[in-house]
Amino acid sequence: MDHFAIVTAFGQDRPGIVALMADSLYQLGCNIEDTCMTRLRGEFTMMLMVRLPDGIAAEALGQRLTPYTTPLDLAVLCRAMPDQAATRQPALEIPTFMLSVYGADHPGIVAQVARTVAQHNGNITDMNTRVVGSGERPIYVMVLEIQLPEAQQADQLRQALEQLKPLLGVDLTFRPLESATF
Amino acid sequence: MAIRPILLYPHQALKSTSIAVVPSDPAVQAVVQDMLDTLAASPGVALAAPQIGHAMQIIVADVSRKKGEAGHGLIVLLNPVILALEGRKSVREGCLSVPDYTGNVLRYEHALVEGLGPDGRVVTVSASGFEALAFQHEVDHLNGMLFLDRIHSLSTDLFRRKK
Numbered sequence: 017m018d019h020f021a022i023v024t025a026f027g028q029d030r031p032g033i034v035a036l037m038a039d040s041l042y043q044l045g046c047n048i049e050d051t052c053m054t055r056l057r058g059e060f061t062m063m064l065m066v067r068l069p070d071g072i073a074a075e076a077l078g079q080r081l082t083p084y085t086t087p088l089d090l091a092v093l094c095r096a097m098p099d100q101a102a103t104r105q106p107a108l109e110i111p112t113f114m115l116s117v118y119g120a121d122h123p124g125i126v127a128q129v130a131r132t133v134a135q136h137n138g139n140i141t142d143m144n145t146r147v148v149g150s151g152e153r154p155i156y157v158m159v160l161e162i163q164l165p166e167a168q169q170a171d172q173l174r175q176a177l178e179q180l181k182p183l184l185g186v187d188l189t190f191r192p193l194e195s196a197t198f
Numbered sequence: 199m200a201i202r203p204i205l206l207y208p209h210q211a212l213k214s215t216s217i218a219v220v221p222s223d224p225a226v227q228a229v230v231q232d233m234l235d236t237l238a239a240s241p242g243v244a245l246a247a248p249q250i251g252h253a254m255q256i257i258v259a260d261v262s263r264k265k266g267e268a269g270h271g272l273i274v275l276l277n278p279v280i281l282a283l284e285g286r287k288s289v290r291e292g293c294l295s296v297p298d299y300t301g302n303v304l305r306y307e308h309a310l311v312e313g314l315g316p317d318g319r320v321v322t323v324s325a326s327g328f329e330a331l332a333f334q335h336e337v338d339h340l341n342g343m344l345f346l347d348r349i350h351s352l353s354t355d356l357f358r359r360k361k
Contacts, residue, residue, distance in 0.1 A: 106298055195300055196328060197292035198244050198335040 018067050020049070020102035021074035023081075027090035029060040037062060040084035044077070045069030065097065111167040112141075112193040114159065115177070119186030121147055121156040128184060129158065129177070136173040138162045156186075161193065199231050201239045202250040204294050207344065209251075212295055216246075216253045216340040218277045221318040226254065230274055230316050233258045242294050243267075244332040246339030249295055257313075257336035261329045269329035275313030275321060278337055282310040289331060291345045301349035309333050 025037060034053065041048055047067040054061060068074060074096035081092050117129055126145065133140060142161035149155035164170060174190045181188060205211055219226045229252050237245045237258050244259035255277045261269035285307030292300040309330040315321045325333050335345065 104298070193290065195290040195292065196331050196335075197294065197300070198242060198332055 017099070018102075019074070020097040020099070021046075021066050021068055021077055021094050022097050023064045023066055023077065023092065023094050024062065025064075025085065025090045025092045026059055026061040027085075027088055029055050029058055030088070033060050033088060033090070034062070036084065036088055037064070037090070040081055041066055043084070044072065044080055046072075046077070065102065110163045110165075111170065112195070113138075113162045113164065113170060113190060114193050115162055115188065115190045116157070116159050117186050117188040118155060118157040119184065121149075121154040122185075125156055125184055125186060126158060128180060129160075129188075132176050132180060133160070133162055133173065136164070136169055136176060138164055138169075138173055167192075199235055202232050202236045204236065204240060204242075204245070204249050205251055207296050207346075209295075211248050211251045211253065212339070212344065213342045214248065214253050215342050216248055216255045219254045219256060221276055221314050221316060226256070226276065227316065229254055229256060230258070230276075234272075234274070237263075240294065243328075244336050245294075246336040248339050248342070255313075255340050257333070257340065259329070259332045259336060261332055264328065267328050269325065269332075270323055273321070273323055274316050275311065275323070276316065278311055278313035278333070278340070280309055280334065280337055281312050281322075282308075283334070284308040288350070291331070291335065293335070293345050296344060296346060301345055302351050303345050303348040304350050305331050305334050311337070 027033065038048060046069060049065045049067055051062065051064040053063070068077065072080065074094050078092055078094040085092050117125065119125070130140065139162065140160050141163050143158065145156065145158040147154050148157055164173065177188055177190055180186065229247055232250060233245050233247060233256060236250055237260065243261045243263045244257065247254040247256040257278055258274050260272040261267040262271050283306035286304060287307055288302050289305045290300045291303045307326060307330060309325050310322065311325060311333045312320065312322045323333070
């Protein structure tokens with residue numbers, strides 16, 4: 017039975033972080049599976065799903081990684097992944113939507129948008145946000161991928177989001193994600 | 199006449215370059231029929247010959263198999279060539295030969311495609327939207343190209359700055 021762990025790590029961005037992390041995991045006998053890595057301004061952040069070798073528990077992996085990652089001063093956290101969550105799922109035809117929200121930056125935009133999505137049984141499956149614009153007039157941009165159990169629920173969610181516009185002072189568009197498989 | 203299995207990457211047939219065919223060749227006609235049978239039995243709307251293991255320049259498409267799409271109905275093209283493309287756009291695309299994964303690729307809204315019909319006559323198709331995407335995707339297969347070769351951005355592409 018395979019066992020999996022989620023490893024998160026981050027540190028000041030510089031060339032070689034991915035190489036170091038990948039090589040360290042390889043040396044320890046881990047197999048890197050799905051990952052997501054990105055740079056948040058000057059910080060490079062990594063989320064890796066790894067298949068563990070026999071004899072290393074997820075909890076121990078963090079300690080085993082430390083000697084490798086210390087030179088780059090990476091913060092590392094490991095946690096076991098439930099087998100069920102680690103299983104590769106066939107891509108299901110779940111209605112998927114994109115939501116773009118943007119406006120003058122102020123606290124509370126993410127919280128209110130996310131709450132509205134959750135109240136309509138929307139599942140946020142991917143999300144990115146950025147503060148852009150000039151220093152004096154920062155603009156907040158967020159882009160979300162949302163899955164809904166039923167496509168019919170989209171209209172209700174759209175209406176609820178429209179009502180957020182004057183409250184939050186944002187503009188937004190909510191649209192189906194067009195995906196084509198040939 | 200047979201339903202063939204749709205090959206999955208890493209089958210190397212999917213990475214090979216297909217050769218031009220002669221419509222009157224019985225072997226070509228047999229492959230066309232297999233492709234039609236396989237398409238009819240598949241969940242997809244289009245197929246290229248390499249997907250059933252033949253390095254031949256043959257594609258079949260019938261976007262009307264998808265709800266809400268009409269296009270030109272069933273089209274069989276031998277030796278297809280894309281003559282013109284217009285209207286660049288980003289599309290999230292997947293492929294029956296690379297299951298359970300999609301990626302953002304750059305395609306065109308309109309495609310003018312020319313090839314030979316199974317009877318050897320020249321066929322020109324001016325396709326738009328979903329049908330145009332299907333032709334671009336299938337012609338790529340004839341050149342050993344998968345959508346994986348064309349992924350132009352990760353999901354965060356919106357934020358990438360042009361320098």
